[in-house]
Amino acid sequence: PVRRWARGVIADFGVAMRTETTLQAVEPGRTARLSDGTAWPDAVIVWSPGVTPGPALATLDTPRVKQGRLAVDDYLCLPGHERVFAAGDLAGPRPGGADEPLRMGVQFSLDGGRHAARNLLRAHQGQPLQPFAPRDLGYLVPLAPGQAAGVVLDRPMTGHVPYLLHYTMSAYRSWGLRNRAGVLGDLLTHWLGGQPFAAPSPSAPVTT
Numbered sequence: 421p422v423r424r425w426a427r428g429v430i431a432d433f434g435v436a437m438r439t440e441t442t443l444q445a446v447e448p449g450r451t452a453r454l455s456d457g458t459a460w461p462d463a464v465i466v467w468s469p470g471v472t473p474g475p476a477l478a479t480l481d482t483p484r485v486k487q488g489r490l491a492v493d494d495y496l497c498l499p500g501h502e503r504v505f506a507a508g509d510l511a512g513p514r515p516g517g518a519d520e521p522l523r524m525g526v527q528f529s530l531d532g533g534r535h536a537a538r539n540l541l542r543a544h545q546g547q548p549l550q551p552f553a554p555r556d557l558g559y560l561v562p563l564a565p566g567q568a569a570g571v572v573l574d575r576p577m578t579g580h581v582p583y584l585l586h587y588t589m590s591a592y593r594s595w596g597l598r599n600r601a602g603v604l605g606d607l608l609t610h611w612l613g614g615q616p617f618a619a620p621s622p623s624a625p626v627t628t
Contacts, residue, residue, distance in 0.1 A: 535550070
């Protein structure tokens with residue numbers, strides 16, 4: 421349901437989506453040739469390769485999980501290193517022995533950083549480490565002014581409510597009153613202030 425709703429919102433902005441289609445080549449005249457055989461001259465190409473840890477991690481000889489993230493145990497320690505902890509997007513914890521690592525997310529990064537710091541202090545004091553067991557509250561993705569989609573407490577949500585919830589949580593997680601005021605000011609400017617995004621031409625395709 422969330423995906424169908426998101427596609428509808430994107431379509432309302434005049435964007436034609438083509439799933440399971442890749443960019444095969446960029447030819448002279450900025451012509452983008454797609455895997456389905458179509459070609460678009462004078463194309464504006466935005467490449468989004470995804471999210472991976474920084475290149476500095478490539479020098480570390482330690483096991484990895486999906487996306488090149490560092491494998492960690494239940495306590496966020498690197499395998500074979502009792503006092504070397506990793507947290508945030510560069511770590512791939514699998515709480516409770518899950519088959520897949522936790523997705524990259526702000527809440528997991530914040531919780532993981534705090535938990536790693538607490539375990540570091542416990543290790544220094546000779547106390548037993550505590551396993552990392554975060555609660556997955558869900559995720560929210562703003563797609564347009566006043567519109568967002570996601571899953572909160574296992575319940576799919578779309579529309580204005582998740583949009584407001586996203587900004588509320590962003591303000592809550594921000595450091596200092598100035599940053600929080602900036603987040604709320606952004607909400608007022610781009611939604612309540614009625615400043616819509618410029619809609620592209622309906623002929624412009626987007627491949628995913």
